[in-house]
Amino acid sequence: MNLEQHYKKLFSDSLMRFKENSYEIDKEIDSVDDNRYGITLVIRPSKNIICELETVIDQINQIEPNQYFYPKSDIHITVMSIISCYNGFSLSNILVEDYVNVIADCLSGTSSFNIEFNGLTASPSCVMVKGFFKNDSLNVIRNKLRDGFGNSILQQSLDKRYQIQTAHSTIVRLSEKLKNKDLFISALKKYENFYFGNFDVDAIDLVYNDWYQRKENVRVLHKFQLNS
Secondary structure (H helix, E strand, C coil): CCHHHHHHHHHHHHHHHHHCCCCCCCCCCCCCCCCEEEEEEEECCCHHHHHHHHHHHHHHHHHCCCCEECCHHHCCEEEEEEEEEEECCCHHHCCHHHHHHHHHHHHCCCECEEEEEEEEEECCCEEEEEEEECCCHHHHHHHHHHHHHHCCCCCCCCCCCCCCCCCCEEEEECCCCCCCHHHHHHHHHHCCCCEEEEEEECEEEEEEEECCCCHHHCEEEEEEECEC
C-alpha cells in the first residue's frame, strides 16, 4: 500500500463528506451503557510528538469545542486489535499468559523502528495524524502476528473489521454536528502536510482497553521490548 496516496484519498473523501453534511457522529462516546472492551497491541508516541499534537488539537478545539478530543494520555497507534472491543468481554474470558507467549514468539528478534508523523488526514467521523514507517517494519510485525494467532486456538479477531496497514493516530472524534464546518475544514487543510516529528519505537504494549483507549479504562498487560 502507498500510504501517502491512501491518506490523501481518505482526506479528500472525508472533506467532501464534511462539506455535504454526510459525516458520521459517534453516539457511543458519552454512553454510560458502553461496555465494549478488548485487548490491543499499541504504540505510544514520544512526549515530544504529543506536545506537537497538542498544538493542533487545541486549535481545532477552539473551533469545535464540543467534539471529543483525545487527551495526551490516550493518543496511540494500533499495531493490532487482538480481540476487537465488544460488549461483555473481560479478562476472565482468557488466559493472558497464553497471549503474551504467542506475541513474544512473534516479536522475537524484532528491532526497534522509526515512525514519522507528517500531516493530518480524516475519516467521516475522525481526525487522524498520518503516520509513516520505513522498510515495511510495522507490516512485518503484523504479518507475524497474523501467522502466530492463525496457528493458535486462542480467541482472536485479527482483521475481522478491516486489515490494518497504516500507522495513523486518531486525535479527534465527531461527537455532535459541526457548528463551524468551514473553519473546521480550513484547520484540517492547514495541517494536511504539517511535520510533527518522528520517534523511535522500542516497545509495544499489550493492553486491556475500552473502545476509546481511555486511560482510566486501560490496563497494561505486558510491555514487549524491541531490540535496540
